[in-house]
Amino acid sequence: xxxxxxxxxxxxxxxxxxxxxxxxxxxxxxxxxxxxxxxxxxxxxxxxxxxxxxxxxxxxxxxxxxxxxxxxxxxxxxxxxxxxxxxxxxxxxxxxxxxxxxxxxxxxxxxxxxxxxxxxxxxxxxxxxxxxxxxxxxxxxxxxxxxxxxxxxxxxxxxxxxxxxxxxxxxxxxxxxxxxxxxxxxxxxxxxxxxxxxxxxxxxxxxxxxxxxxxxxxxxxxxxxxxxxxxxxxxxxxxxxxxxxxxxxxxxxxxxxxxxxxxxxxxxxxxxxxxxxxxxxxxxxxxxxxxxxxxxxxxxxxxxxxxxxxxxxxxxxxxxxxxxxxxxxxxxxxxxxxxxxxxxxxxxxxxxxxxxxxxxxxxxxxxxxxxxxxxxxxxxxxxxxxxxxxxxxxxxxxxxxxxxxxxxxxxxxxxxxxxxxxxxxxxxxxxxxxxx
Amino acid sequence: xxxxxxxxxxxxxxxxxxxxxxxxxxxxxxxxxxxxxxxxxxxxxxxxxxxxxxxxxxxxxxxxxxxxxxxxxxxxxxxxxxxxxxxxxxxxxxxxxxxxxxxxxxxxxxxxxxxxxxxxxxxxxxxxxxxxxxxxxxxxxxxxxxxxxxxxxxxxxxxxxxxxxxxxxxxxxxxxxxxxxxxxxxxxxxxxxxxxxxxxxxxxxxxxxxxxxxxxxxxxxxxxxxxxxxxxxxxxxxxxxxxxxxxxxxxxxxxxxxxxxxxxxxxxxxxxxxxxxxxxxxxxxxxxxxxxxxxxxxxxxxxxxxxxxxxxxxxxxxxxxxxxxxxxxxxxxxxxxxxxxxxxxxxxxxxxxxxxxxxxxxxxxxxxxxxxxxxxxxxxxxxxxxxxxxxxxxxxxxxxxxxxxxxxxxxxxxxxxxxxxxxxxxxxxxxxxxxx
Numbered sequence: 087x088x089x090x091x092x093x094x095x096x097x098x099x100x101x102x103x104x105x106x107x108x109x110x111x112x113x114x115x116x117x118x119x120x121x122x123x124x125x126x127x128x129x130x131x132x133x134x135x136x137x138x139x140x141x142x143x144x145x146x147x148x149x150x151x152x153x154x155x156x157x158x159x160x161x162x163x164x165x166x167x168x169x170x171x172x173x174x175x176x177x178x179x180x181x182x183x184x185x186x187x188x189x190x191x192x193x194x195x196x197x198x199x200x201x202x203x204x205x206x207x208x209x210x211x212x213x214x215x216x217x218x219x220x221x222x223x224x225x226x227x228x229x230x231x232x233x234x235x236x237x238x239x240x241x242x243x244x245x246x247x248x249x250x251x252x253x254x255x256x257x258x259x260x261x262x263x264x265x266x267x268x269x270x271x272x273x274x275x276x277x278x279x280x281x282x283x284x285x286x287x288x289x290x291x292x293x294x295x296x297x298x299x300x301x302x303x304x305x306x307x308x309x310x311x312x313x314x315x316x317x318x319x320x321x322x323x324x325x326x327x328x329x330x331x332x333x334x335x336x337x338x339x340x341x342x343x344x345x346x347x348x349x350x351x352x353x354x355x356x357x358x359x360x361x362x363x364x365x366x367x368x369x370x371x372x373x374x375x376x377x378x379x380x381x382x383x384x385x386x387x388x389x390x391x392x393x394x395x396x397x398x399x400x401x402x403x404x405x406x407x408x409x410x411x412x413x414x415x416x417x418x419x420x421x422x423x424x425x426x427x428x429x430x431x432x433x434x435x436x437x438x439x440x441x442x443x444x445x446x447x448x449x450x451x452x453x454x455x456x457x458x459x460x461x462x463x464x465x466x467x468x469x470x471x472x473x474x475x476x477x478x479x480x481x482x483x484x485x486x487x488x489x490x491x492x493x494x495x496x497x498x499x500x501x502x503x504x505x506x507x508x509x510x511x512x513x514x515x516x517x518x519x520x521x522x
Numbered sequence: 523x524x525x526x527x528x529x530x531x532x533x534x535x536x537x538x539x540x541x542x543x544x545x546x547x548x549x550x551x552x553x554x555x556x557x558x559x560x561x562x563x564x565x566x567x568x569x570x571x572x573x574x575x576x577x578x579x580x581x582x583x584x585x586x587x588x589x590x591x592x593x594x595x596x597x598x599x600x601x602x603x604x605x606x607x608x609x610x611x612x613x614x615x616x617x618x619x620x621x622x623x624x625x626x627x628x629x630x631x632x633x634x635x636x637x638x639x640x641x642x643x644x645x646x647x648x649x650x651x652x653x654x655x656x657x658x659x660x661x662x663x664x665x666x667x668x669x670x671x672x673x674x675x676x677x678x679x680x681x682x683x684x685x686x687x688x689x690x691x692x693x694x695x696x697x698x699x700x701x702x703x704x705x706x707x708x709x710x711x712x713x714x715x716x717x718x719x720x721x722x723x724x725x726x727x728x729x730x731x732x733x734x735x736x737x738x739x740x741x742x743x744x745x746x747x748x749x750x751x752x753x754x755x756x757x758x759x760x761x762x763x764x765x766x767x768x769x770x771x772x773x774x775x776x777x778x779x780x781x782x783x784x785x786x787x788x789x790x791x792x793x794x795x796x797x798x799x800x801x802x803x804x805x806x807x808x809x810x811x812x813x814x815x816x817x818x819x820x821x822x823x824x825x826x827x828x829x830x831x832x833x834x835x836x837x838x839x840x841x842x843x844x845x846x847x848x849x850x851x852x853x854x855x856x857x858x859x860x861x862x863x864x865x866x867x868x869x870x871x872x873x874x875x876x877x878x879x880x881x882x883x884x885x886x887x888x889x890x891x892x893x894x895x896x897x898x899x900x901x902x903x904x905x906x907x908x909x910x911x912x913x914x915x916x917x918x919x920x921x922x923x924x925x926x927x928x929x930x931x932x933x934x935x936x937x938x939x940x941x942x943x944x945x946x947x948x949x950x951x952x953x954x955x956x957x958x
Contacts, residue, residue: 108819112674118739118857119671217669223820225669232668233653233661235555236840238548303554366826369805376824383544384659384837388812388826390802401820404672412852421554 088122091411092159094186096151096177097166098131101191101218103138104396105164105403110140116404120411124404130154155181162187162410164403170194182206182214189406191218191399197292197308200299204423214418215406220293221246221375223398224391225405230300230379231420237381239301243339243520246293246356248373248393249284250316250336252276254324254358255371258333263321276373286315287336287356294338294354299419301379302342303426304352306419310431311338311354318515319358322474323444326486330442330470332360333368337520343432353432359520360442366390367520435495440469440519443497445485445504446511453509457485464500466492482511488519524558527847528595530622532587532613533602534567537627537654539574540832541600541839546576552840556847560840566590591617598623598846600839606630618642618650625842627654627835633728633744636735640859650854651842656729657682657811659834660827661841666736666815667856673817675737679775679956682729682792684809684829685720686752686772688712690760690794691807694769699757712809722751723772723792730774730790735855737815738778739862740788742855746867747774747790754951755794759880762908762922766878768796769804773956779868789868795956796878802826803956871931876905876955879923879933881940882947889945893921900936903928918947924955 093109095102109116109124117123128146148154155163155177163181165188167174174195181188183206190196196203196216207214217227221244230242245251249271256267268285271277283289291311299306316336327334337359345351361368366388370376375393380386392398419426447453454473461468467490474484489497501514529545531538545552545560553559564582584590591599591613599617601624603610610631617624619642626632632639632652643650653663657680666678681687685707692703704721707713719725727747735742752772763770773795781787797804802824806812811829816822828834855862883889890909897904903926910920925933937950 104819108672112672112818115674115739115857116672118861121853121858223817224823225665228669229661229665229825232845233664233841234837235844236544236548236552236837238551303551366802366805369802381659381837382548383540383833383840385828385831385834387660388824389665390824390826392821395821397819398821401670401672401817404819405669408671409668412850414848414850416848417557421551422557425554 090123090125091120091407092161093124093126093164093407094128094154094157094160095126095164095166096130096154097168098129098138098142099166100396101399101403102131102166103140104400105166106140106142108400108404116408120408122411124407124411127159128154128157151177152180155186156184160186162189162407164407165190165192168192170198175199178203179206182210182212185210185212187213187410189215189403189410191216191403193219193289193292193296197295197306200296200306201423201426204418207418208423213410213415215409216296216418217406218399218402220296221377221389222391222393222395223401224375224377224389224393225402226377226389227300229387229389230297231416234379234381234384234387235420237384240380240382241339241341242297242301242377242379243337244377245335245367245370245375246290246338246377246393247284247336248375249277249281250290251370252373254316254334254336257321258324258328261321261325264317264319285317287313290336290338290356294340294356297377298340298352298354299426301340302352302429303421304429305426307352307354307429307431310352311356312434314357316358322484323515326472327360327442330488331363332519333363334358334517335361335367335370337361337367342429345430345432350427350429351432352429353434358517360517361520362522365520365522435493435498437494438491439494439521440491441489441497442517442519443487443489444515446482447485447509448511449481449483454485456507456509457504460500460503463503465496466500526559526561527556527843528597529560529562529600529843530564530590530593530596531562531600531602532566532590533604534565534574534578535602536832537835537839538567538602539576540836541602542576542578544836544840552844556844558847560843560847563595564590564593587613588616591622592620596622598625598843600843601626601628604628606634611635614639615642618646618648621646621648623649623846625651625839625846627652627839629655629725629728629732633731633742636732636742637859637862640854643854644859649846649851651845652854653842654835654838656732657813657825658827658829658831659837660811660813660825660829661838662813662825663736665823665825666733667852670815670817670820670823671856673820676816676818677775677777678733678737678813678815679773680813681771681803681806681811682726682774682813682829683720683772684811685713685717686726687806688809690752690770690772693755693757694760694764697757697761700753700755721753723749726772726774726792730776730792733813734776734788734790735862737776738788738865739857740865741862743788743790743865743867746788747792748870750793752794758910758920759951763796763878766924767799768955769799770794770953771797771803771806773797773803778865781866781868786863786865787868788865789870794953796953797956798958801956801958871929871934873930874927875930876927877925877933878953878955879925880951881921882918883921883945884947885917885919890921892943892945893940896936896939899939901928901932902936
């Protein structure tokens, strides 16, 4: 049997314990598929004594993660510490500069520092892999980077956050409101005690920025992702969408277009969308993730599965390790990092879309006329308008509009015209209809 | 720039022309992703003069495919000739014995000769790749072989034939009968003039046997795939399934189980199934393919996309070529071919399932009693029985039964008891309910 591939594992939370369990329970088949055994030699975490349900006494313990990254008996460092900076980033840099391959599940770190880490990996001539950072157990980075490698990718989009998808599909099934369902999700472990990263779309934006870099050969640009979360959605929006033949999903979406000077610009947005019921993403329920890549030859490819959880995430981490054991040594972002293009943020204003606009308004005469006039003055063409007879609490009425196709800038302009209107009891909510 | 990877292309049908177009239109990005340019140097087909919409005058022409496979200026032979034996197989063998990498889209050849070709590739130390042989443009072989490599695969199943799926989903949408929709499919180019391979499930069985080998580390065993096609389905079956909350899809499904002596046995079946409407495969319409792999850590992974067509198939062929350019050299069936286990065919009789049974019977007293008695005597427990009031032509009546869970052997026994009964105007149709 060939020499083992030796692993140092930093971070022993649920995913770290999952990786240990997986490597143990599937050891035989992994060795056959990888061509060599995979052995954990050292581990590190904050608390050595904590009961994790796995036996870590077989592995060398390192209090100092950084020292672990430099061990002579280690080939691959697996970073499962989390956090975009701090110990995780220090560990990652030390691992690469020590000539170790790096495998990480850390989407925040890759979104913020993926390029400098890829530089370091290229300089050291070692692999940097992060399949588990996007869409949990789904091999979507591999699918995009290798499976779709022959294609110019025209658009990539998907459901990238399981927490939001659980909340939205549960609101849909039960008719309950956001806050109520969030509380349940927290109790069930589908949402964190502080759910900000998930429900504000930041986690999905991390993942989208990574996918966009691979899909379009662009330098990662997380700060330019337009991000809008799901916290303002009401049960009534979901009901209204359903009546129109749509479900609501938090979608991350990216493509490229020619900018004003002909340069390639990058569009990246995370936002709740109305998804037509005949679209595959409309049937993705619960904490599932799904990514669609549209290639100029492949057509629409869909990858779907568990977006989180210790088992699926461990599956993706170990898939990366097996690739390394097999000798796979491709560029982390498909093309060499030095060839990734800096792409300015695309100007979304001229993009053509259909929108769903929802207004909460005071129940008094003239409000509808005011909204309709703003739409007309901004050049927004209304396809349907529904004022809900049923009153919300506090004398509020819900007015929802679906527009005809038109430039995003016109809708923005209409909302500007209505800004500060005493008729509106809260800022309008805008969601696009996903174009299939 | 690194030295080009040099391709010889055999077979210039729609897929071959698609590969030429793809390599030309996406040349720049492919070279960046592959790390080197990919160049066609020689081509071969039956008719040199035929207009294929692509310029082949740039390439060396070889009348003799076998000679082409041995050219000193070729690194990779791409076989797109088709047919399980004959010229395609001769070409494949010659390419490998000449030390060339082989890329093929030929499912029949891999299902029949994949093991001996993998032996030859291992002996020559060259890659053998066939992503395009299964599910067209969907990178499912890569997903299974690499993306899910950390997992013991518990079950693999999917929609593997676009022609059947187009016919079934069109029957569902329009209420029309099989023969009628098949004729349309032929006119639209979704079905061949001789549709036998597709509608009898043979094409899906080829693909299933390849997936099963990779998923379970089993030696390919195409002859032991139980195969049943879709030609006997009636519009009334689809209507009946819909009333019960199901759609009908031709599914290939495989898993392993312990045999009577504890040895691992292989279950492989292609058959129309009743798919519950809340299952992702129930929403796969038209000529689309989709494959589900259930891993013991990843959970359910779904890969979906175009199952055929020149663009998607070319996308998969070129993905294989890019992998070769990048230096990927893994075992074609995930583990070395010598380590694939011979697995006897599983005995399906004791498997537990729910079935849909459809009888066409003469409209006369006592028929229902006869069927019910056979079910009782064979130990089949009936969940629902519907006799359609509406008469079919010729005084026939349709009786459809859904059973409770029970061993397959009991249903077989019930059908044996009814065999030869003058009450039945045609043999019963049996479909299982897909267990999710």
